[in-house]
Amino acid sequence: MPRERLSVVVTRRLPEAVETRLSELFDVQLRDEDTPMSQEELVTAVQNADVLVPTVTDTIDGGLLGQAGENLRLIANYGAGVDNIDVATARQRGILVSNTPGVLTDDTADMTMALILAVTRRIPEGVSVMQQGEWSGWAPTALLGGRIGGRRLGILGMGRIGQAVARRASVFGMQVHYHNRRRLRPEVEEELEATYWESLDQMVARMDVISVHCPSTPSTFHLMNARRLKLLKPSAVIINTSRGEVIDENALTRLIRTGEIAGAGLDVYEHGTQVNPRLRQLPNVVLLPHMGSATLEGRIEMGEKVIINIKTFEDGHRPPDQVVPAML
Template identity: 85%
Template sequence: MPRERLSVVVTRRLPEAVETRLSELFDVRLREEDTPMTRTELIEAVKTADVLVPTLTDAIDAGLIAQASDKLKLIANFGAGVDHIDVATARQRGILVSNTPGVVTDDTADMTIALILAVTRRMPEGLAMMQRGDWTGWAPTAMLGGRIGGRRLGILGMGRIGQAVAKRAAAFGMQVHYHNRRRLRPEIEEAYQATYWDSLDQMAARMDVISINCPSTPSTFHLMNARRLKLMKPSAVIVNTSRGEVIDENALTRMIRTGDIAGAGLDVYERGAEVNPRLRELPNVVLLPHMGSATIEGRIEMGEKVIINIKTFEDGHRPPDQVVPSML
């Protein structure tokens, strides 16, 4: 007699290929609308499912986990970041948590370089000029930006994505510098010709470009606060494809408006989709809708990792991408 299939609830719409495969393997309840579940819907999901597949838009906190039935045994997150999941509380309840690490590395690093180029070469200003129909022709002094070759790039967070950014930046002729919780091994530094800074303050004061590539943790909240942003050179720019709350957004906005910082490229925001309206008014700020990892290839690979984690769990083994509190 075949065993009963796992009950799986997916909180957001996923690529069609992923949803199809999930439906073939499990007793899956897919999301019809491409909107986040309400709190009520999430509560219903954790009360009825064996496996929950959430995304970063779902708050899987202690209060929600407390309402889960004993049936829920795995939270298979669609995404690498798990700061929206109370992993410790889940573990106490005997619920495993898995994620999808490594999938978005190249896509996010590509977008980081795109933002650096967009800000330093004034692409949004040029695009706006063309869309308004204001361009009257080429001129030797028109729309002058800056060359990125030779500039100092300071990477804040030299994990997978930070190292992928370093690789790309080196190909553009940038000088790679980094600050990290732990210094990298000498052979890795040599591979990227990367200079380590123990002091973030000292690095921030000397860089032409700062790229935020660290995770969101209590220790990284407002790591780039008003005092540290003030250390940056007036000609420097900052880009963020990691987590919005690493930067004090209000302080950043003020300093760009006053010319204390030359510009910014942001794909993430301190208050999620609630973007500071003053940021929208600044011509030297590039704003993207959290699309750093948004490639069809990346999303399908994320889905495949979710499926492998669930299938491995169903077969009685530890999910290959299990997250435990000590990893955070």
């Protein structure tokens, strides 16, 4: 008798190529609508599936895991961040958790540079003038921004994405500085031409651009709080393509409105889709809808990692991208 295929529930629509491959390998339940599952649907999924494939829009907390059926043994997250999953409770219940690290590094780093340029060169303001038919011709003083060559970039979090941003920024002629939980090895620092700051306060006070690239953990919640944001130079801008909770969004809004910070480029927000309406109104703030990793190539590579994690688990081995509490 052939072995029964794993029951896999996918919580969101994925690229067609990924859904097709999942269907070939497993007994998969795909999502028809491109909307998050309701709480009731998530409960049904964890009660019946062998493997759950959630995304960052799904909260897999202790309460939900407490209702999981005996068959649920793997949560193969479609995404690198796992702050939407109670990894410790999952481990206590014998449920493995995997993620999809590494594949979105270049896409997110590209978007970081795009946001730096968009804010400093006032690109959205120029787009708005053209779309509204308000352009009356070139003028020497119109929409003056600033060049990024020679500016100091302070990277908060020097993991894969932070290092990819550093490499790109160096090509643009920026001076790279960074703060990290652990200092990089000397040879990596030398290759990146990056200057380490043990004190985050001292670094942010001297930078022209701050770019946030750290995960969401209890220790990074509001790491850029009102006190630390006030240390920025009035000419400085802040960029965030990591996790919204790292920045106190209300404090950031106040400081930009009063001219104490020159601008911001944000792809993530403290309260998900509930963005501070005052922040939306500021012309020197560029807001994107969490699209830093939104390339077709990246999304397919994420799916391939999910499939490899599930297949490896099915074959009785540890998923290559298994996440354990000690890693967080």
